[in-house]
Amino acid sequence: MSKNEPILQFNDVSVYYGIIQAIHNMSFSVEKGQIVTLVGANGAGKSTTLRAISGLIKPKSGSIVFKGENITGLPAHEIVRKRLCQAPEGRGIFLNLTVEENMDLGAWAAPDKGAYQANMDKGYQLFPRLRERRNQLSGTLSGGEQQMLAIARALMGQPELLLLDEPSLGLAPQIIEKIFEIITDINKTGMTIVLVEQNALQALQVAHYGIVLETGKIKTHGPAGDLLRSDEIRKAYLGD
C-alpha cells in the first residue's frame, strides 16, 4: 500500500433508520496517517457515518472499503478485529465495570496479545488519572475521566484506524485542549484518525482534512487549512 492510498473508502453510501434516510449517497475517503474531521450541526449524520463504518448499522446501498477489503455488512465485532476501533459518542464506556475491566475489554479483539500490558501501561501513561482509579467503577469517574477512558480503551485494540465521536463533548476548555493534544500525539505515531466534532474550529486546527456534513450530505470538503480560511465556512460553522 503506497503512502497516499486511502485506508478507508466510503463509496456512495446511503443509510436509513427505518424510513428516515440519515445518509444520502455519501462518498469520501481517508488517507493513511491523516486526521480527517467530520464536522456539522446536530443531526447532520456524523455519528451515523461512524456507526456505518464500525458495522453497527448496515448501509442500504453503497460500499465501505477498509485496507482494500470490502467490509460492508460485516458484523461490528468482526470489523474491530481488522484494527478499526471506535470511541463512541457520549463516552460510551461500561459504567458497570471498573476502569481496568473497561481497558481489558478494549483489548478483546486486539491482534497482538503480547502487547496487552504495554498498551495498558501506555494508556495509563497518557492518562495517569486512570491508573489511580483503575479499580474504581467507571461510573464514578468524572466526565473528563470517562472520555479519557474511552480513548485509552480504544487504543487497547491496537487500531490502524481510530474513530472518535465528539471526544470534547461537555468538557472544560483545558481538558479539551489536552484531549486534542493527545489526538495529535497519537496521530504522530502513525495512526489514522477520523474525528467527529461539533467543535469545528478546534477540530479543523488539528486535522489534515475536513468534511462538512449537512443533513446527511457532504456540504463541502477540503484540506483543513483551506476550510479554516474559507469565509463561507467561517460564517456557517465557526461562529464568525
Add this chain to the structure above:
Amino acid sequence: MAEFAQYIINGLSQGGTYALIALGYTMVFGILQLINFAHGEVFMLGAFTGLYTSKYAGLAILGTFNRLLTGSAETASTGAAILTAIVIILVAMCVCAAVGFCVERLAYRPLRASPRINLLITAVGVSLFFQNAGQLLFGSDPKAFPDLFENLEPWTFGADENLIVINPLQVFVFITAITLMLILRHVIFHTRLGRAMRAVSFNHDLASLMGIPTNQIIAATFMMGSSLAGAAGVMVGMTYPKVEPLMGSLPGLKAFCAAVLGGIGNVTGAVLGSFILGLAEALLSGYGTPTYKDALAFTILILILLVKPSGLLGVNRTEKV
C-alpha cells in the same frame, strides 16, 4: 426455639431452589430486558430429565458409586447417594442448557429487533408450548421421583419439645444451590466470559464495538440460566418427590417475584430475594397458616413494586454528562 430453627432450615433449603431459578430470570433480563416466562418450564424439563435419568440409570450409577466407595454395589452409602444425585443434576443441567440454547436461538433471537411486547408474548407462547408438549410427552399425571436417599435416616437433634429434624436431602439441596451460586458468581465476576456478559448487559452495540460476539454471549447466558433452573428442577423433584408437566409455573412465578424483590437484573439481588421469600414462606407456614403461603410471593411483589420498584439491590442507572 427449636420450632424456629426448623422453619429456618426449611426456608433456607426452599430459598436455595428459588435462587437457582431466579438467577436465570435475572440474567436473561439483565442481558435482553426480557422476562423469559418459559423459564419455569425449563425447570420442569430439568425435573423430568432428572426423573428419567434416575429411573433408567439411577440404580446403575448408584451401584457403581457404592462399589467404588464400599466395595459392594449392594451396600448403601451416603457418599454414593450424593455422587449419584450430582451426576443426575449434571445431566439435567446439560439438557436444560441445550433447551435454553434452542429457545433463545429459535424463539427470541429472530425477534431481537421487534418491539418488547412481541418478545413477551412469544415468551408466554414458549411457556405454553412446553407445558402442553410436556403433557403430551410425559402424560399429565404426577410421576413419583425415585428416592436416592431412601436409606438415609433424617438427622435429629434434641428431643420432644426441642426436636429438630434435618433431612439430609435438605442439606444436600442447600449446599448444592450455594455451590452453584458461588460458581456462577466466579464466572460472572472473574472470567472473561463473565466480563463480556456484564458488558453485553450494559449495552449490546458498545460490547460489539469491543469485538465481543454478542449473540454468542447471549446464548451462553441463556444456557447458564437454564442449567441452573434444571438443577433446581431435579432437586425439587427429589424433595417432593413428584414431577408433573405443570410443576414449573408456580415456582417459576415465585422465583420471578424473588428476582424482582432483589432487583431484577441484579445477580446478588436474585439470591437475596429468593432467600427472603423462602424464609418468609417457611415462617408463615409454621406460625401462621400454610394456606396463604403461595400468595406471599405475589404480595411481596406488589409491595416492592409500590415501595421500591427497582428492588432491594436494584439501582437506577444514571449516566454522567
